[in-house]
Amino acid sequence: MNYPKKFNDLIQAFQKLPGVGAKTAERYAYTMLDWDPETLNDFLDAMNHMKTGIQRCKICGNLSSGEKCSICADPDRNRNMICVVESPKDIAAIESMQEYNGVYHVLNGTINMKKGILPDQLNIQSLLDRINEETQEVILATDPTMDGETTALYIEKLLKDKVKITRLAYGIPIGGHLDYTDSLTLLRAFQGRK
Ligand SMILES: [Zn+2]
Structure with missing residues (x-):
């Protein structure tokens, strides 16, 4: 498709996800284009913080927001x-x-x-x-x-x-x-x- 480059970039980014082909990626991109700024911001915020806000539990290796996961801390x-x-x-x-x-x-x-x-x-x-x-x-x-x-x-x-x-x-x-x-x-x- 003859989309603007930035839109194509977005489609290609979605295609990195498992099970997402060109058609689905295109649909995601259109969906996101229609989002209001707040929804878009929340989404980008979640993406931006996933590496710093999600760690591995030091004890069991589960996903955790701190040194210990919620299960090990219970x-x-x-x-x-x-x-x-x-x-x-x-x-x-x-x-x-x-x-x-x-x-x-x-x-x-x-x-x-x-x-x-x-x-x-x-x-x-x-x-x-x-x-x-x-x-x-x-x-x-x-x-x-x-x-x-x-x-x-x-x-x-x-x-x-x-x-x-x-x-x-x-x-x-x-x-x-x-x-x-x-x-x-x-x-x-x-x-x-x-
Ligand atoms: Zn744990």
């Missing part, structure tokens, strides 16, 4: 149960079922030999450092994908003599992702863990 959480997930998105999914009251540990990915992602690039050491004699259970809640399974097995080997380890009982289809799973399926996977 005194009512059971610190003796640690649920290990791939990404902060998975925490949101598990939290939405309102069943789990332990804490989390975010690996920030999975082991993937092909992509050259090795265990030492994930937050595994910090997980080992958190485990002590008080720890009752480590729940491995990585996705039921090849990489998720490999990672769960790897961690299981490291921890098996130290603490009780459980894995979600997947009604979640193989290759599925925790954060796309409906909360009932996730709840069953949690309750049936072994």
Whole structure:
């Protein structure tokens, strides 16, 4: 399309987002063009502050506005149960079922030999450092994908003599992702863990 350069720039910026093609990007650009200055400002403000206002929790690796995330800072959480997930998105999914009251540990990915992602690039050491004699259970809640399974097995080997380890009982289809799973399926996977 023969748009002004700045408008094309905006369309191209949107196309950097996952799942956004040319048509959708164009629609976003038109939508934004119609926004009143206040709405536009709020949007730009959120963008501008995302790097400085969003940190990683020093304890678990979850997204956080300070040193500790809201879950690690919550005194009512059971610190003796640690649920290990791939990404902060998975925490949101598990939290939405309102069943789990332990804490989390975010690996920030999975082991993937092909992509050259090795265990030492994930937050595994910090997980080992958190485990002590008080720890009752480590729940491995990585996705039921090849990489998720490999990672769960790897961690299981490291921890098996130290603490009780459980894995979600997947009604979640193989290759599925925790954060796309409906909360009932996730709840069953949690309750049936072994
Ligand atoms: Zn935390």
